[in-house]
Amino acid sequence: MSGFSQSSVSSQNSRxxxxxxxxxEDVVLGACMIDLHNVGTFNADMGFKVGYLNELEKMLEKFLPHAMLKAKPNLESRIGTFKRDWTIIYDMFRGKNNIGFGWDEHRQLIIAEDAV
Structure with missing residues (x-):
């Protein structure tokens, strides 16, 4: 890998x-988080133990050496984005208001009743 596309470069905004x-990068981050969970060293009751971000940073450096991803703010921020975005989907299947939504195991897709 000689480098990343311009889309991975930082941009300046008001904040x-x-x-x-x-x-x-998202795919690799997700895969590394799954590996970290499966190893079990950083598993906690409802997530990961303190220090998991630094371990993720080391793992990502192996697969994305030119990305220069740091535990804080890069990984911390992106994981927060994952949680926010995927909470909506999780709630559709497991939450209190999941009426009308489901998962078709055979076709591997989300299904919804016509009324939904």
């Missing part, structure tokens, strides 16, 4: 510098 993530 300072905000990093733009590319899909490959």
């Amino acid at each position: 300072g510098t905000k990093r733009k993530w590319i899909p490959k």
Whole structure:
């Protein structure tokens, strides 16, 4: 890998510098989080133990050496975005208001009743 596309370069906005993530980085971050969970060293009751961000940073450096992703603010911020975005989908299936939504295991897709 000689470098990343321009979409991964930081851009300036009114609140300072905000990093733009590319899909490959999201995929690698997700895979590393799954690996970290499966190893079990950083597992806690409802998430990860303190220090997991630094371990993720080390893991990502192996797969994305030119991305220069840091535990804080990069990983912390992106994981927060994941939580916010995917909470909506999680709630559709597991939450109190999931009436009319489901998962079709055979077709591997979300299903909804016509009224929804």
